[in-house]
Amino acid sequence: xxPRLIIRRLxxxxxxxxxxxxxxAMFSEDAAGLxxxxxxxxxxxxxxxxxxxxNFNFPKSPADGRPANVGRLxxxxxxATVLAVGIVRSLDSDVGWIxxxxxxxxxxxxxxxxxxxxxxxxxxxxxxxxxxxxxxxAVSSIVIAPIALSFWRAKKAxxxxxxxxxxxxxxxxxxxxxxxxxxxxxxxxxxxxxxxxPSVHLSWRKEGTYRTYDYGTQQFVELTAAQAIxxxxxxxxxxxxxxxxxxxxxxxxxxxxxxVDFGLDGRVSQxxxxxxxx
Numbered sequence: 001x002x003p004r005l006i007i008r009r010l011x012x013x014x015x016x017x018x019x020x021x022x023x024x025a026m027f028s029e030d031a032a033g034l035x036x037x038x039x040x041x042x043x044x045x046x047x048x049x050x051x052x053x054x055n056f057n058f059p060k061s062p063a064d065g066r067p068a069n070v071g072r073l074x075x076x077x078x079x080a081t082v083l084a085v086g087i088v089r090s091l092d093s094d095v096g097w098i099x100x101x102x103x104x105x106x107x108x109x110x111x112x113x114x115x116x117x118x119x120x121x122x123x124x125x126x127x128x129x130x131x132x133x134x135x136x137x138a139v140s141s142i143v144i145a146p147i148a149l150s151f152w153r154a155k156k157a158x159x160x161x162x163x164x165x166x167x168x169x170x171x172x173x174x175x176x177x178x179x180x181x182x183x184x185x186x187x188x189x190x191x192x193x194x195x196x197x198p199s200v201h202l203s204w205r206k207e208g209t210y211r212t213y214d215y216g217t218q219q220f221v222e223l224t225a226a227q228a229i230x231x232x233x234x235x236x237x238x239x240x241x242x243x244x245x246x247x248x249x250x251x252x253x254x255x256x257x258x259x260v261d262f263g264l265d266g267r268v269s270q271x272x273x274x275x276x277x278x
Contacts, residue, residue, distance in 0.1 A: 013043040015105055072111050080104035081145060146250035147276065153177075153248050154274040158258045165268045168229055170244070170260065175204045179247035184236035200235045202228060239264060253278040 017040035024031055043050075080103040157174045165173075179201075186198040202223075203211045210228040214221045223231065236242050242262035249255050254276050263269040 009044060009047055011105055013040060013047060017043055072108060076104055076107035076111060079107055146252050147254050147256065150248040150250050150254075150256035151274055151276075154246065154256050154258050157246060158260075158271050158274065161260055161268060161271050163268050163270065166266060167232060167242075167262070168225075170268065171229060171232075172225055174246060177204075177246040178249045179245075180204070181245045181247075182232055182236060182242060183245070184240045184242045186237040186240045196235075198236050198240075200232055238266065242266075 017036065020039055021036045024035060083103050153176060157176065160173055161170060180203065182200045182202070184198045188196075188198055201212055205211055205222070208225070210223040210225070211220055212223060212228075212231065213219070232242075241264065244260040244262075245257055246260070247255050247257040255278065256274055256276050258274040259272040260268055261270045261272070
């Protein structure tokens with residue numbers, strides 16, 4: 001088999017597998033994680049059978065000896081990245097990244113058609129200069145775009161919080177963060193209090209519940225919103241200063257967080273601006 005055909009089939013089946021797993025993740029994230037590699041492998045090795053049954057031949061093998069179009073790869077990669085970022089920002093959800101690989105493949109294989117329709121090759125010098133600029137932008141966007149998107153998500157969430165909000169008002173208002181930790185300045189003695197640390201880690205579930213690790217039973221437990229609020233009061237204790245830490249992760253080692261402080265009266269006293277860390 002032509003090596004370039006193998007690479008093309010890997011890309012196409014990866015895109016299909018991502019879409020399939022994304023649908024599964026809507027119902028069970030754990031099942032999606034377990035099924036990703038098996039589904040990709042099944043699609044790759046079963047692609048010839050599917051092609052015969054569904055009567056299509058895609059991707060087709062490139063002509064022998066034809067050099068790889070690196071410029072087209074770079075330009076379409078950058079355009080697909082811009083498209084995915086736009087979808088993520090418009091929907092306020094990571095689901096937009098599902099469109100990245102299908103968009104990249106569609107732009108790459110559809111480029112000859114766009115070339116004919118838009119006469120992109122008439123000005124070679126301008127196209128070459130534009131390609132260099134887009135290549136530089138594509139390389140930098142690999143790092144800059146995910147971090148900038150995390151800052152945007154953090155700012156949008158922090159802007160929805162105002163001084164004076166209570167915990168029941170605040171907790172359900174920010175659901176898109178990747179990591180959540182609540183702490184308080186309640187006095188804690190490690191030698192006598194053991195695992196009774198004045199700190200709570202919660203993860204929001206798509207069905208509207210919360211998940212946390214229970215040190216007593218040493219297992220994860222599902223909580224309703226009311227149960228999550230009760231656990232916060234139990235672990236952090238009323239009458240002390242609390243802090244909520246919201247963190248957004250991305251494909252880079254750099255995370256983005258912002259903090260919400262509560263006064264002794266149990267209401268938001270200030271919202272700290274977002275900051276990056278690794």
